[in-house]
Amino acid sequence: MLTSFFKALANLFKTPKTIDYPLTPIAKDEKYRGVIEYNQDECIYCLKCEKACPPGAILFVPVDNPPINEKNKKGLKYHYNPHLCIYCSECVRACPKPQEALWQSNKKGHIGIKDDKINDDWFELEELKK
Amino acid sequence: MKKTINIPIGSQHIALLEPVRFKFECENEKIVGVDSDVGFVHRGIEKACTTKFKYDAIGYVVARVCGLCAITHSMTYTASIEKLIGGEITQKAKYLRILLLELDRIHSHMLCLSHTCENAGFEAMFMRIMGDREDIMEIQELITGNRVQFDYISIGGVNRDIDAALAKKILSKLELVRQKVLGYMDEFTNNWSLSLKFKGVGILTLDDAYRFNAIGPLARASGVQADVRNEIDYLPYNEIGFKMQKHTEGDINARNLIRLNELLNSIEMCNNILEGLPEGEIFTKLRGKPNGESVVRFEAPRGELMYYVKANGSAMLERVRIKTPTFSSIPAFSHIFTGANYADAPAILASFDPCLSCTAK
Amino acid sequence: MMKKIETSIDTLKKDIKEFYDYKKWHFLTLNGVALEDDMLEIQWIFSEYEVKNKIVVYYAHIKYDELIPSIVEIIPSAIISQREIVDMFGVEVEGSQKGLYLDEDSQQKPLSGCSI
Ligand code: SF4
Ligand code: SF4
Numbered sequence: 001m002l003t004s005f006f007k008a009l010a011n012l013f014k015t016p017k018t019i020d021y022p023l024t025p026i027a028k029d030e031k032y033r034g035v036i037e038y039n040q041d042e043c044i045y046c047l048k049c050e051k052a053c054p055p056g057a058i059l060f061v062p063v064d065n066p067p068i069n070e071k072n073k074k075g076l077k078y079h080y081n082p083h084l085c086i087y088c089s090e091c092v093r094a095c096p097k098p099q100e101a102l103w104q105s106n107k108k109g110h111i112g113i114k115d116d117k118i119n120d121d122w123f124e125l126e127e128l129k130k
Numbered sequence: 131m132k133k134t135i136n137i138p139i140g141s142q143h144i145a146l147l148e149p150v151r152f153k154f155e156c157e158n159e160k161i162v163g164v165d166s167d168v169g170f171v172h173r174g175i176e177k178a179c180t181t182k183f184k185y186d187a188i189g190y191v192v193a194r195v196c197g198l199c200a201i202t203h204s205m206t207y208t209a210s211i212e213k214l215i216g217g218e219i220t221q222k223a224k225y226l227r228i229l230l231l232e233l234d235r236i237h238s239h240m241l242c243l244s245h246t247c248e249n250a251g252f253e254a255m256f257m258r259i260m261g262d263r264e265d266i267m268e269i270q271e272l273i274t275g276n277r278v279q280f281d282y283i284s285i286g287g288v289n290r291d292i293d294a295a296l297a298k299k300i301l302s303k304l305e306l307v308r309q310k311v312l313g314y315m316d317e318f319t320n321n322w323s324l325s326l327k328f329k330g331v332g333i334l335t336l337d338d339a340y341r342f343n344a345i346g347p348l349a350r351a352s353g354v355q356a357d358v359r360n361e362i363d364y365l366p367y368n369e370i371g372f373k374m375q376k377h378t379e380g381d382i383n384a385r386n387l388i389r390l391n392e393l394l395n396s397i398e399m400c401n402n403i404l405e406g407l408p409e410g411e412i413f414t415k416l417r418g419k420p421n422g423e424s425v426v427r428f429e430a431p432r433g434e435l436m437y438y439v440k441a442n443g444s445a446m447l448e449r450v451r452i453k454t455p456t457f458s459s460i461p462a463f464s465h466i467f468t469g470a471n472y473a474d475a476p477a478i479l480a481s482f483d484p485c486l487s488c489t490a491k
Numbered sequence: 492m493m494k495k496i497e498t499s500i501d502t503l504k505k506d507i508k509e510f511y512d513y514k515k516w517h518f519l520t521l522n523g524v525a526l527e528d529d530m531l532e533i534q535w536i537f538s539e540y541e542v543k544n545k546i547v548v549y550y551a552h553i554k555y556d557e558l559i560p561s562i563v564e565i566i567p568s569a570i571i572s573q574r575e576i577v578d579m580f581g582v583e584v585e586g587s588q589k590g591l592y593l594d595e596d597s598q599q600k601p602l603s604g605c606s607i
Binding site for chain 3: 458462
Binding site: 017029031032033054086087088089090 | 183187190191261264271272274275276279281284289290
């Protein structure tokens with residue numbers, strides 16, 4: 001009884017466990033998993049990342065004005081869907097030039113609740129792929 | 131005239147966190163019959179594994195069966211594929227796998243303990259345990275980069291390494307948690323509001339535990355020596371100080387104590403791993419396609435998890451069967467409910483630590 | 492080690508009764524695997540307590556329209572796996588109703604080889 005009374009009293013003066021979120025930012029480690037970033041000048045268009053991705057969040061589709069790169073023989077363009085990505089980093093492991101052409105950042109993906117046609121645009125790309 | 135009345139609990143109910151519906155047939159206060167419906171969150175993952183994904187991606191698919199024991203699911207699946215391909219992974223990768231599995235067990239047991247407290251009406255304890263659990267979540271986030279879906283284990287090893295600075299940080303956090311767990315031990319054995327609600331309630335006898343094939347903490351609280359960690363040899367559990375926990379009472383209190391003792395044992399194992407982590411590669415590339423059948427079992431926080439995989443040498447598997455812990459405990463659950471008081475039902479249910487997302491897969 | 496023992500639906504009850512000692516063997520689950528030619532393999536999987544890697548699988552090859560005998564009187568906890576098999580493969584098991592996972596209006600027998 002007495003111990004619990006003292007404990008309760010001591011608890012009054014403890015700092016809370018929670019943080020004041022928008023004012024105090026959440027601590028972020030360098031190694032946290034975030035969106036995949038890509039550099040089209042370094043890419044050799046081997047499409048290994050596309051094959052390795054479990055949910056199919058990376059697509060290379062033929063477009064009319066593809067990025068200029070001598071390796072890009074078929075006129076493909078890289079597309080990435082952060083809403084589909086599970087941040088597993090399999091694509092980076094599959095890539096022959098990791099950290100140069102493709103790497104994982106620790107940035108948070110863009111939140112897509114208010115975008116319109118967020119899925120339809122991606123479905124169109126998937127159609128093009130077929 | 132009919133003597134009994136039917137009282138449902140769930141699928142949406144204030145005392146129940148999981149999408150399950152029980153229909154209790156009650157005679158006055160006593161439950162005399164139970165009927166359960168568990169299929170509310172069925173997602174057809176077994177089907178998806180054989181039609182939509184190649185074998186090397188399924189490790190990430192099955193991790194989505196359950197958020198709490200995601201790592202055990204990917205571990206068990208990966209182990210069965212490694213068995214079929216016939217590759218060996220490095221010793222260091224094995225130790226890192228155990229480290230994550232045990233951290234997962236720690237945070238899952240803490241969640242369960244906090245819910246039992248909440249269901250006994252002890253909100254403050256619930257908050258305390260949940261707050262302390264945050265330390266474990268942080269460790270996991272530092273190691274894997276993710277808070278819940280770790281995606282840490284892949285076929286051939288693990289995805290990320292631990293450096294010395296990180297190991298030191300983890301060790302100090304684990305020591306903090308260990309002190310807290312010793313504090314809970316005291317609370318769970320001596321506090322009146324907990325023992326009144328828990329002692330002698332929801333008993334499963336030893337004989338019934340065998341007959342209903344109880345697993346995990348539920349079985350060990352009744353005195354069955356069933357821990358899959360003791361019955362496998364593809365992870366070196368014996369080397370790092372695994373001890374089987376056992377009680378004989380079989381009531382809710384015994385289940386809580388089993389979980390608390392397992393917490394301490396898991397923390398000790400994590401310490402041993404971090405102190406004696408061997409040098410070496412964390413990933414070996416395995417060549418070849420899986421062929422044949424394999425059954426692999428593993429101890430998830432809630433009990434035994436089993437995967438049956440059948441492959442035919444191509445990238446698509448023929449069959450993936452997932453047997454989750456809660457699923458095979460349902461007969462034992464129903465047996466315990468029969469004869470208990472209706473008012474105890476939420477507390478008993480929380481002590482099983484059911485995971486319906488696993489069950490319905 | 493996984494040991495596979497063949498049985499048939501006629502001898503199943505006898506075989507399991509002789510084999511199953513409830514303090515020694517742990518019943519894991521019932522499993523179905525769709526085979527070619529509209530056949531189905533049903534497996535009853537057991538493991539031994541406190542022994543490393545010992546798994547015994549009883550299996551029987553059946554057609555989809557055959558009635559599978561129930562082993563509930565020998566192993567009470569088999570009931571839940573039997574109900575799952577009924578839903579997933581559209582077979583009939585003695586004394587097990589449909590509707591553990593699937594509702595009336597969902598796609599039926601998703602895992603059987605001949606549904607889609
Ligand atoms: S991180 Fe994983 S899901 Fe995301 S793009 Fe890479 S492979 Fe695909
Ligand atoms: S794997 Fe790397 S180099 Fe190959 S296409 Fe993808 S980003 Fe480019």
